Amino acid sequence: MQKRIIRPIVICIFSNQDSILVAEGFDSMKGDYFYRPIGGGIEFGESSTDALIREITEEINQEIKNLSYLGAVENIFTFNGDNGHEIVMVYDAAFIDQSLYHIESFEGIEDGGEKIKLFWKPLNDFTERRLRLVPEGLITLIQNKMI
Template sequence: MNRHGEIRVIVLGLIQHGDRIFVSEGYDPAKHSTFYRALGGGIDFGETSLAALKREFYEEIQAELTNIRYLGCIENLFIFNGRKGHEIIQLYQCDFVDPKFYQLQSLVFHESENHKHRAMWIDIARFKSGELRLVPEAFFNYL
């Protein structure tokens, strides 16, 4: 780790169904604001981004993915909870294998022992209108 923090390399899966996308809900305590982002997580050393994508979806919501297509790379500089963050995001488009995931209202999953998250389908229009916040902003280029 350098003295300014660390650059995280993560993978996110963009799952679109009609006019909706599948996202998880996050909360920034410093800004008192809720935000949404696609599911995914960190890429481990020695692991490809594709393998990490499949592992993260399986670990978090026990979902298998299909029709996986690489979309591109996003560099994301942000401030979360008052601290600067820097991510390199490998972005993939994908679909769920199990059709039950398309019927879900929402589901709760554990990213770690004390981190509970909610994942849900949200209309893209609600992000585009600014009613809800989708991060990173560059995500809009792929919708």
């Protein structure tokens, strides 16, 4: 993680009935699991929608449709002892391949080649704080979308 840089990123909410698709993360310094929708960094000169399409292709080799902008969240956090600051563009979209909605979990690949595990998790696990969704404030955007 680069220090003293505000990083623009884009993430996507994929909904499946009462669940959303999230990657599981672990902060070894805090001993804490967390969940985040998939996406990644926006490169210089790249629009957030182009970055989202690229990241989904890179991470899980899938195509998406029906992109809809939900809003932005500022995320100031500590992960594995390092401070981070992100501006997170949040979208809603759908997978073209409908079979993904029938798989409980599957793997993807992060930029560095690290495997990530993706799960469909019930939204109420996050609203009732049984699981932690990041970035903070994301749950409000999701709930506003579902109203």
